[in-house]
Amino acid sequence: xxxxxxxxxxxxxxxxxxxxxxxxxxxxxxxxxxxxxxxxxxxxxxxxxxxxxxxxxxxxxxxxxxxxxxxxxxxxxxxxxxxxxxxxxxxxxxxxxxxxxxxxxxxxxxxxxx
Numbered sequence: 001x002x003x004x005x006x007x008x009x010x011x012x013x014x015x016x017x018x019x020x021x022x023x024x025x026x027x028x029x030x031x032x033x034x035x036x037x038x039x040x041x042x043x044x045x046x047x048x049x050x051x052x053x054x055x056x057x058x059x060x061x062x063x064x065x066x067x068x069x070x071x072x073x074x075x076x077x078x079x080x081x082x083x084x085x086x087x088x089x090x091x092x093x094x095x096x097x098x099x100x101x102x103x104x105x106x107x108x109x110x111x112x113x114x
Contacts, residue, residue, distance in 0.1 A: 001050060001108060004040065009050050011036035013103045020096040030096075032059070050106045064098035 001009070012035055018024050032038035038060075041049035046058045055062035 002048075005037075005048065005050055006108070008036040008040045009103065009106060013100060013107075016096060016100050016103065020093060020100065030065075051103075054106055064095050064102050 015028065015035060016030075018028065019030055028034045032042055035042075037049050037051060041047065041052070042059075046052035051060055051063060052058060
């Protein structure tokens with residue numbers, strides 16, 4: 001993994017951890033525009049992205065993120081408002097934790113803290 005990819009991966013993990021904790025930065029959201037890996041690799045069909053290298057699929061298909069986005073048509077609203085339904089938020093948080101574990105699994109062994 002290149003240094004640039006490793007840095008973006010670590011930043012992406014931090015991004016998802018902030019979202020899960022409800023401590024997102026101004027304008028940060030659960031989408032590719034806010035994801036450091038997507039910003040680095042998204043324009044080129046994901047070539048070079050560690051997520052793509054693992055799944056062989058573009059746009060995080062085959063990861064917990066894709067499953068999270070597919071859980072419910074109101075996912076975005078639920079995330080943004082955090083009060084629609086305790087059950088939907090619990091499901092979203094479970095899948096967010098799964099995405100964080102998945103991203104951590106992509107770290108080289110010597111840098112993995114999990």
